[in-house]
Amino acid sequence: MNYEAVIGLEVHVQIKTQSKMFTRVAAGYGHEPNTLTDPVVLALPGALPVMNKAALDAIIKAGLLLGCKIAPVCKWDRKNYFYPDSPKNYQISQYDQPICLGGSVEIELPASARNLMGEHKKIPLTRIHLEEDVGKLNHGATDSLVDYNRAGTPLMEIVSDPAMHSAEEAYAYLTSIRATMIYGGISDCDMEKGQLRCDANISIRPVGATHLGIKVELKNLNSISFVRDGIDHEIKRQIAVVERGGTLVQETRDYDGQTGTSQSLRSKEMAHDYRYFPDPDLMPVRVDAEWKTRLQAECPELPFAKQRRFFEQYQVPYSLTSVLVWDRMLADYFEAAAQLAGPGKAQAVGNWIVNDLLRELSRGSAAAVGDAALRPRSPARDGGVAAPADTHALATSKVRPAHIAALVGMVEAGTVLTNAAKEIFIEMAATGDQPAAIAERRGLCAAPIDTNELETWCRDAIAANPKAVVEFKSGKDSAINALKGPVMKAAKGKANPKLVDETLRCLLAVM
Amino acid sequence: MSSKLYFRTIADLAAALDAKQLSSVELTQAVIARTHAVEPCIHAFNSFDEADALAQAAASDARRAAGQSCGPLDGIPIGLKDVIAVTGQPLTASSKMLKDFVSPYDATVTTKLKKAGAVLWGRLNCDEFAMGSSTENSAFGPTGNPWDPTRVPGGSSGGSSAALAAGEAIATLGSDTGGSIRQPAALCGVVGLKPTYGLVSRFGLIAFASSLDQIGPFTRTVEDAAIVLGAIAGHDERDSTSFQAEIPDYRAALTSQRGPWKLGIPKEYFATGLDPEIAASVEKAIAFYQSQGCEIREVSLPHTQYCLDTYYVIATAEASSNLGRYDGIRYGHRSTAAKDAVDIYAHSRAEGFGPEVKRRIILGTYVLSSGYYDAYYLRAQKVRTLIRQDFLHAFRDVDALLTPTSPMPAFKIGEKADPLALYLCDIYTIGVNLAGLPAISVPCGFTKSGLPIGAQLIGQPWKESNLLAIAHAYERAHDWSAQFPIF
CATH class of the missing domain: 1.10.10.410 (Arc Repressor Mutant, subunit A)
Structure with a gap:
């Protein structure tokens, strides 16, 4: 029999704010353990939470970017459970009234070749809600230590409908969310730092069936490739169980990306009763139209929309836009250069940026971040969405959009030849001098010919x-x-x- | 006025301090000496720090000498219930769970009292985590009522009321979740004020039931209550439930706001179960107001019969979650019997919490459980709305309500072994918390056996000025506040 997988993802994204979700103490990563704490984070007797408005701004922005309906009131609930990483032994979250409802995430599936655009789909969202992150446990041989630095960091949970059917789709979904969050300045989404985390709900059913099968929740998909591998593995495992004549059980499984195996954490019977109830320490916050309008104005154009516009407005092919649009700074850089270069020169501008500028940038900072991370790429290719570290190199590059535009103009006018232009570019990157000045100085101008x-x-x-x-x-x-x-x-x-x-x-x- | 310093009022002592007839150090020494003398019999304090108090008093005297007095509370010894955080001082909630806990931070009310120059004096006994009506639930032993130390001082803020009545402080702070300021004030013959929910910051107050808890003063007079309230009230950005409003001059309002007022007498509060001597005293108070030209109206609060049940669902639900943090992981009692994380919770909480706290955590956990939430918690919230509407409806016709504070005077320590019998102590006070209203208990007489009786005035939301003025009018015409326990 042929089976179809049904996949829903729960994605946790840490929101990039100065301070924590419910107190003024700084949020951050990589600090000495238990230094980013205060009475509220440590849940000392008498401490009270106060909402961080910047975090609410960020999630509303995320909701607007993903086309969600924004609830008129932001309401807080307590999720009660005992675990040492949770200082209050309840987490402040949103239960029955999430701040964002509906919406969708646009994804691009891989095509047969790298320079071809793949199929686009919209994965519907169930909800996005805001909550606080927990601390981190470090297990030793004989003891366990808790670091509360992460505890109380603003966290949003993006829940998709069970609407994906392959690991590839899930993977494209996750990378699209990541790009959206980075674009919106909502999160850096560094999975290694736990800023983006993913759990998957997976079931299978015979092809053509419409019911939902027994659902397994797969946890600890903590790298972007583990998401693909883990889901693939789980689909195969479920099919194997059914093919053997076995029965699937509703359970939570832990995926080990190193060994490519998973094991059961708990079954449905052991599921928690979280005893949700409205948090009496926090007043509901009204989100009026004016608030939403202000945030809407801050929402950037998303990569796929930009890609479509670059094609229509500048006639730049997919092979270039699939590189250009995934880094907001790079896309802006391209557009500035294309505007300066003038009509009909955008593709040449794109070629210089994609082929020469990015190479120069990776050369300049390869030691710091590694070459592979430097080239922004379409998520449909390999998920390597540019992290802010990459754009830093662009921000400090001596080659500005005006340089590129000027160089393209010279080549088009025949003032310099292609080989000479390549030489000029390298010197431009090193000195920041104008291309005409370099050509003059180095005698690289094409001679006026009789x-x-x-x-x-x-x-x-x-x-x-x-x-x-x-x-x-x-x-x-x-x-x-x-x-x-x-x-x-x-x-x-x-x-x-x-x-x-x-x-x-x-x-x-x-x- | 008493000749004894420790029985005098804030208003009176502040005048003496300003006139340099008295120093804060002298006053504080008198209070310390009195505390040493009566504590073996009363046990109002969980702990105190004499050196710290005297240092604060000396600092106050220096301020006054330099002409920089912070106002009427500067140099006045004020005791705090042991659920209010003071930096560097123990904060136990009268629980074994927090026996050795020292607070690293100040509650907002603490900061405000420090700013007002008060001498913070001692950590006052209470029912464990403020759960009880007799202070018998303290892990550190009961407090005696100064009028008869074999009797309870009320609760949960029994240490606060007893210390004040016994002259171990000039004023104290307590917290009131279902009557925990007003009932002990009544039983000890002092003034106890529960402000409107949200008027005083809860930041740094150990939470029992967040939507009901409110800090308030115990004082000898209504005027003193106005002084302390003025110092501790006001918006606090660290408490999301605190109200943004201008704080009026409560003390000035005592005389500027004049009657005659319209007072409502809720008929449900004079039904069966009310001690006849208390009923008679409250009737006399009603007659007094009538004699002053006030209009007295019978009103009905029809949902009164559901107050107790509603309260014990909402308060315990919130408590079951609020007390989750006491787990033995980061601070507080950790069992040595534990073998793993889950064990730490189970053993530490089993050993650290007393029986009443456990009873309420279990009840609260139950009412929030999946499948029961709608039937209990959600329904209780709906009834709570009805109870609040009862009051607001009554306030369309009257300025305040006059009721007994407690259905009974102070009872013998150990007399009420049944927890449900103890819950009945709060039947006249609980509705006020559910409705978020301000209310004050003022002394209104004594039983034949010499036990104090309190009358409760319930005010409109945020109208503390009016409420205090109404109470002040009664107090001025009676001398109950000038009587002190003889022992």
Whole structure:
């Protein structure tokens, strides 16, 4: 029998705020254990929570970016359970009235080739709610230590409908969310720092069936590739159980990405009763239209929309936009350069950025962050959405959009030749000087050629290469290249190739 | 006025301090000496720090000498119930769970009292985690009523009322979740004020039931209550439930706000179970107001019969969650019998909490459980709304309500072994918390056997000025506040 997987994801995203969700103490990563604490974080007797408005702003923005309906009131509930990483032994969360309802995440599935656009889909969302993160347990041989630095960090949970059917879709979904959050300045989404975490609910059913099968919750998918591998593994495991004639049980399983195996954590019978109730320490917060309008104005254009616009407005092909749009700073950089370069030059601008600028940037900071991380890519390719560390190199690069625009202009005008332009670019990256100044200084300008002299060189070349002429005449267009070599040689490499091409064609045409 | 310093009022002592007839150090020494003399019999304190108090008093004297007095509370020894955080001082909630806990921070009321120059004096006994009506639930032993130390001082703020009545402080703070300020004030013959929910910050108050808890003063007079309230009231950005409003001059309002007022007498509060001597005293208070030209109206609060049940669902539900943090992991009692994390919770909580606290945690956990939430917690919240509407409806016709504070005078320690019998102590006070209203208990007589009786005035939300003025009018015409326990 053929089976179809049904997958829903619960994605936790840490919101990038100065302070914690319910107190003024700083939020952060990598500090000495238990230094980002205060009476509220440690749940000392008498401490009370006060909501961080910046966190509410951020989740509303996330909701607006994903097309969610924003609830008129932000209401808080307590989720009660005992665990040492939870200082109050309840988590402040949102139970029956999440701040964001509905909405969807646009994804792109991989195509047959890297330079082709893949299929797009919209994965519907159930809800997004706001809560506080818990502390971190470090288990030793004989004891366990708790670090409460993370406790109380604003956290949002994005819950999808059970609407995905493959690990690839889940993977594309997660990378799209990640790009959206980074774009919106909502989170850095660094999975290694736990800023993005993912649990998956997975079931299978015979192809064509509409009911939902027994659901397994897969936890600890804590790297972007573990999400794909873990879900793949779980789908295969469930099919194997059913094929063997076994029965699936509703349970929570822990995925070990290192070994590629999973084991049961708890069954449905052991599920918690969280005893949710409205938190009496926090007043509901009204979110009015004015508040939403203000945040709507701060919402950036998302990558897929940008990609479509770049194609329509600048006629830039997918092979370039799939690189350009996934980093907001890079996309803005491109657009600034394209505007400065003027009509018809955007693709050339894109080529310089994607091929030369990014190489220069990765060369400059490869030691710090590693080459692989530096090239922003479409999530459909490998999920390598640019992290802010990458854009830092762009922000400090000496090559500004005006440089690129000027260089493209020079090449198009024939003032410099392609090889010379490459040299100019490298020096531009090192010095930040204007391309015209570099060309002048280094003598890289294409020499102004006497047309009579050029015509003479062309005639000489035609006379010296009858074989190429015959081939060209018989329809082999590329044969013209054999004529260009001697002309360029005679011109000592400083002739404008476009002019050479035109002159040769004119002469050949009248022969 | 008493010749004894420790029985005098804030207003009177502040005048003496300002006139340099007295120093705060002298006053504090007198209070300390009195405390040493009566504590073996009363046991109002869980702990006190004489050196710290005298240092605060010396600092106050220095301020006054430099002409920089912070106002009427500067140099006045004020005791705090042991559920209010003071930096560097123990904070136990009268529980074994927090026996050795020292607070690293100040409650907002503590900060405000420090700013007002008060001499913070001692940690006052109470029912464990403020759960009880007799202070017998303290893990550190009961407190005696100064009028008869074999009797309870009321609760849960029994240490606060007893210490004041016995002259071990000039004023005290307590907390009131279902009557825990007003009932002990009545039983000890002092003034006890529960402000409108949200008027005084709860930051730094150990939470029992967050939607009901409110800090308030115990004082000898209504005027003193106005002085202390003025110092501790006001918006606090660290408490989301605190109200943003201008704080009026409560003391000035005592004389500027004049009657005659319209007073409501809720008929449900004079039904069966009320001690006849208390009924008679409250009737006399009603007659007094009538004699002053006040209009007296019988009113009905029809949902009164549901107050107790509603309270014990909501308060215990919130408590079961609020007390989750006492788990032996980060601070507080940790059992040595524990073998793993779950064991730490189970043993530490089993050993650290007393029986009443456990009873309420179990009840609260039950009412919030999946499948029971709608039937208990949600329904209780709906009834709570009805109870509040009862009061607001009554306030369309009257300025305040006059009732007994407690259905009975102070009873013998150990007399009420049945927890349900103890819950009945709060039948006249609980509705006020559910409705979030301000209310004050003022002394209104004594039983034939010499036990104090209190009358409760319930005010409109945020109208503390009016409430205090009404209470003050009664107090001025009676001398109950000038009587002191003889022992």
